[in-house]
Amino acid sequence: MFWWMYFSTAAEGFTNKPLILWLQGGPGGSSTGFGNFKEIGPLDINLKPRNTTWLSSASLLFIDNPVGTGYSYVTSDDAYTTNVDEIASDLLAVMKAFLAQLPQFSKVPFYIFSESYGGKMAASFSEVLYKAIQDGSVKCNFKGFAMGDSWISPVDSVLTWGPYLYATSLVDRGGLAAINAAAMATKQAVDAGQFDKATQLWSDTENIIEKYTHGVNMYNILKWGPSAKLQIKHQSAIESLYDRHVSKLYDDKLSELMNGVIRKKLGIIPSDVIWGAQSGKVFEKQAGDFMKPVIDTVDRMLEKDDIKVVVYSGQLDLIVDTLGTEEWVQRLHWPGLSHYNAATRHEIVGNVTNKNVAFVKSYKNFYFYWVLDAGHMVGVSQSCQIIGVMLRYGCL
Known part of the structure; x- marks a missing residue:
């Protein structure tokens, strides 16, 4: 499994800023390709610096996940995952290896951000990671996870x-x-x-x-x-x-970039591995798990008062529309739900536009963001707003 990390560029140093893991959807969408170069990484698909970058506020970790996605690959058919439990297990293995290589991040506040099917993975991985921290098998300062337009129910x-x-x-x-x-x-x-x-x-x-x-x-x-x-x-x-x-995430321009100049620059990708070549198989193997909900997983994580649970939804998204997201939230058994429902929803004004960019409602460790003028890929349309908003409202 392949991971890619950027250190925060903050003047006070990366150890004083959080580490954010980004999980792409699909399943089979490449975080190191699509999430990195088309959404929230410091360079765009033309390798030009973005005007704004999350690196000013956090270090960024991308994992090509599930295995078979992007630069991650399998050499045996039985290595593909078939459900989110297996995906979470693989992610835990990667996280352990990452922290062993870069132990300075074991004390840095760690958050998981996700998009679409990545939210389903994020919920399951969060539970597995939390248990591993509690039993002492991994040392990680895990603080919370954010599910963006996520396929939870x-x-x-x-x-x-x-x-x-x-x-x-x-x-x-x-x-x-x-x-x-x-x-x-x-x-x-x-x-x-x-x-x-x-x-x-x-x-x-x-x-x-x-x-x-x-x-x-x-x-x-x-x-x-x-x-x-x-x-x-x-x-x-x-x-x-x-x-x-999924296939549109591997468009010609991005595939050319990842299998060309990026592959050459990395210098570690095996010669027989083509970025994205196994993504169709990844998608197919998960077919039996697609329609299974993970509301119960979110419920259990909300019971952990020390873990922040964030939902954010793009106003113009259809595939995981806000109406459906609000429906599953109302089926949570979390004791704080009635208090959340009674809470006041607040307007959020953007730093750049000075206009309303979102609304937020929260209670204790649960936050719900309605993101305006954004579709499913909130990281594309409102990337610079989201992290700033969450910093201002206590999610990070």
Whole structure:
């Protein structure tokens, strides 16, 4: 498994700033590629410095995860993970190796940030890491995790697609009825524990959305145009989902960069390993786990008063819309939920624009951020705002 780290550029030194791990979604999306060069790393895809960087506030760690993603690779089919428990176990192994190599980070405050399916991984990894710290098998100053537009309860996302599209005038009543019917069939499969079937029905629901909206972008409802690959007939559900949600993370320009100048600069990638070549297999192997929720995992982590649990959601995201995210939050058994619901939601004004960029509501160790003018990839559209906001409101 491959990891990549940047030291914080803060004047007071990296040991006085937190370490943030970034987990990409997919599953199969490369953190060291997409998250690094297209979202929050110090250089963009043209290797030009970004105007703002998280490195002024934290050190950044990217892991190509699950194994088979990005530069991480397998030499045996049974090494692929099939569920988030296996993913969390692998991440713990990497974290132990990282801290053994750079022990100065064992005392630095450590946070996990994530996006999409990465949020599901982050919740599971957080629980495993916390237990390892408690039993003394790893020394880490773990402080909290943030789930950005995260696939925590997939069925809640699916069930709210229709109402969200209808409320934003992207479908009429006929479209709403068709999407709701497909979503309910997906829910029935989940309730019956038929998770492979639920994955198929999830794919069917997305196809119906594409038909009735004439190509709304699942990651930002203000963008349009279905992928050309999705026009290929006779695709399986897994192939269709992979093309829609993962393959685009390996676009030609990024692949050329990672398999060209970056690969040469690193000088450690085995000659037979191609960045992203195994990502389709990664996605396929997780298929039976796609529609399983991890709400209970979030619940258990909220019981740890010393761990901050953060949810942030982009206003324009469809695939993991805010409506669905709020639905699963309301199903938490956490005793503080009623107090959170009664708390006041606060406006957040951006440092750069001096305009409202988000809202936040919190109680004890739980924080929920509504991020305005942002789609699924909040790190792309509001990257400079997010970390500053969380610093100001006590998450870091």
